[in-house]
Amino acid sequence: xxxxxxxxxxxxxIGNFYQYHLGNEQKKINIIVATSGDTGAAAIDALxxxxxxxxFVLHPNNRISPVQRRLMTIHEExxxxxxxxxxxxxxxxxxxxxxxxDEKFSSSINMSGVNSxxxxxxxxxxxxxxxxxFKIGNGQPLSFxxxxxxxxxxxxxxxxxxxxLPVDKLIVATNKNDILHRAISGGDYTQKKVEETNTPSMxxxxxSNFERLLYDVKDCNSDVTKDVMSRIKNNTYQIDNSDLDExxxxxxxxxxxxxxxxxxxxxxxxxxxxxxxxxxxxxxxAxxxxxLEQNCVVLSTAHPCKFPKAIEDAISKTEELxxxxxxxxxxxxKFEVISNDINKVKEYVINSIWN
Numbered sequence: 001x002x003x004x005x006x007x008x009x010x011x012x013x014i015g016n017f018y019q020y021h022l023g024n025e026q027k028k029i030n031i032i033v034a035t036s037g038d039t040g041a042a043a044i045d046a047l048x049x050x051x052x053x054x055x056f057v058l059h060p061n062n063r064i065s066p067v068q069r070r071l072m073t074i075h076e077e078x079x080x081x082x083x084x085x086x087x088x089x090x091x092x093x094x095x096x097x098x099x100x101x102d103e104k105f106s107s108s109i110n111m112s113g114v115n116s117x118x119x120x121x122x123x124x125x126x127x128x129x130x131x132x133x134f135k136i137g138n139g140q141p142l143s144f145x146x147x148x149x150x151x152x153x154x155x156x157x158x159x160x161x162x163x164x165l166p167v168d169k170l171i172v173a174t175n176k177n178d179i180l181h182r183a184i185s186g187g188d189y190t191q192k193k194v195e196e197t198n199t200p201s202m203x204x205x206x207x208s209n210f211e212r213l214l215y216d217v218k219d220c221n222s223d224v225t226k227d228v229m230s231r232i233k234n235n236t237y238q239i240d241n242s243d244l245d246e247x248x249x250x251x252x253x254x255x256x257x258x259x260x261x262x263x264x265x266x267x268x269x270x271x272x273x274x275x276x277x278x279x280x281x282x283x284x285x286a287x288x289x290x291x292l293e294q295n296c297v298v299l300s301t302a303h304p305c306k307f308p309k310a311i312e313d314a315i316s317k318t319e320e321l322x323x324x325x326x327x328x329x330x331x332x333x334k335f336e337v338i339s340n341d342i343n344k345v346k347e348y349v350i351n352s353i354w355n
Contacts, residue, residue, distance in 0.1 A: 002045045003071050004303035004325070005038035006153070010124030014114055015046030022052040029110040030353060031055045032099060034092035036149060037064045037201040038302055040082075041071035043114045048077040055114075056081045056349055058092040061337055064200050067306045067321065067328070074331035081352050082335035083345065088194045089149075090206045091340045097208075098342050105346060109353060116152025117208050125156035129165055132297045137166065143296040145171035145287040147279040149202035151180060151209035153299060158213065158250060168295070172253035173286030175199045175261065180207055184253040187239035189232060198258055198310040199278045201301065206232075217243045254286035261285065265314035275319055277302045278310040 001008020022029065031053060033043050040057035047055045057072055061084035073082045085092050096113065100106050116122060133142055144167065146154040154170055161167040174181045175197045182188040191205040215225040231237040239247070256264065264281040268274055276284065283298040304311050304319040311319045321328070338344050 001042065003038070003041040004306060004322070005042055006125075006128075006299065006301050007038050007042040008045065009128070010121045011039075011042040011046040011114065013124050014118065014120050015050065017120060018047065018053060018112075019050050022050075026052075027110060028052045028054075029112045030349065031112045031114055032058070032096050032349065033114050034058045034089065034096045035064070035072075035115075036060070036089040036092075036204060037068040038306075039115060041068060044072055044075055044080050047114075048075050048080050050079065054079045054081065054353065056083060056352070058083045058085050058095060058345070060084075060088045060092055061086050063088060063196060063203065065307055065309075067308070068200075069335075070328040070331075070333060071306075071325075073333040073335045074328050076334070081349075083348065084335050084337045085340055085345075086337065087340040089204050090194060093150075093204075093206065093208060095340070095342055095345055099346065099349075102346075109349065115208070116150055116155075122152060122156050122159060122209070122212075125153055126160045126163070128153075128299060129157050129160035129167065133165055133167075136297070139166075140295055141166040141168040143167070143169040143171060143287070143292050145173050145283045145292070145296055145298045147173045147199070147202060147283040147286075147299070147301055148180065149174070149177065149204035149207065151207040151213070153301075154251075155209040155212055161250060167250075169292060170251045171283075171286050171290060171292060171296070172251055173283045174253065174255045175202045175282055176255065176257050177203050177205055178255040179205050180210065181253040181255040183210070183239060184244075184247060184251050187241070187244045189237045189239055191235050198261055198307065198313070199282055200307075201279055202282070213247065214243075217246050252290060252292070254289045256282045256285040256289075262310065262314045264288075265311065269315050275304045275311060275315065276300065277304040277307050279307075 144157050148154045157170045172180050194205050218224045261278050261281050264285040280300040287293050287296045305321045
């Protein structure tokens with residue numbers, strides 16, 4: 001896609017959905033989205049310059065790659081606003097959720113979202129699994145290895161399976177911020193400190209879409225799920241053995257540390273003469289460590305040029321931006337640095353809307 005990430009596919013669709021809907025409704029909305037790297041650029045590219053909407057993107061300051069940041073911050077369209085939050089991705093996501101939950105605020109600005117908390121993103125991403133199966137399935141169930149931090153892309157695979165697609169195992173591939181691996185392998189859903197890695201889009205400890213899986217496992221009982229989420233918020237949640245058995249019918253998981261990720265990039269380049277980005281390397285490595293390589297599709301996440309340090313560490317070369325995107329180095333960046341303070345973020349949003 002236009003920002004060299006898998007998120008472009010669903011985001012371009014959603015951007016046009018919004019335009020069509022707003023053209024009919026004749027109202028203006030404000031889209032607020034948190035990003036761990038790729039979502040923000042994809043959202044901006046899909047929504048920039050569109051009428052009757054503004055897009056505010058919150059990213060963790062100095063915790064995404066420079067290329068990822070520039071793909072967001074060099075746009076001059078008046079409906080695009082970038083906010084660098086002094087914190088990590090979970091802080092950004094929590095701010096967005098807090099704004100959604102403040103009904104007075106969210107309704108006053110007609111707030112909407114394009115993270116994978118937007119169901120349309122999940123629906124659109126489910127198409128990847130059907131597309132892959134119809135290309136290479138040959139009537140046999142396929143497994144899918146998905147590098148994931150927020151559980152959205154792989155939850156789309158779960159949705160595809162529920163819709164009837166012959167899916168064997170869904171492999172949750174994580175970096176050392178491995179809460180999803182710990183949860184699925186042993187039921188441990190306690191959050192630890194987020195660590196910076198060479199796979200920044202997975203530097204997450206609170207996976208928003210895991211709530212959807214828990215809701216499903218809990219027989220779609222909203223009250224029970226609400227109680228689980230409050231325990232998760234208090235960092236006291238362990239997955240029940242019966243629920244874990246149910247989850248393991250569809251999911252398995254593995255983790256790659258920093259060194260393993262670099263080694264995987266190196267190995268893939270040596271064997272196949274292909275350069276993969278570090279997140280994709282985690283997906284490949286997880287399938288290999290689990291011995292599930294046969295009939296397995298790895299969902300590749302982004303162009304390797306977005307992660308130059310990891311690529312240089314692995315194969316001692318710089319993966320260049322395609323010519324079509326080299327302009328991002330020449331344009332001036334525009335973003336606001338704001339502390340992890342809900343009131344200051346709200347104030348910035350409101351002032352931007354009315355100015």
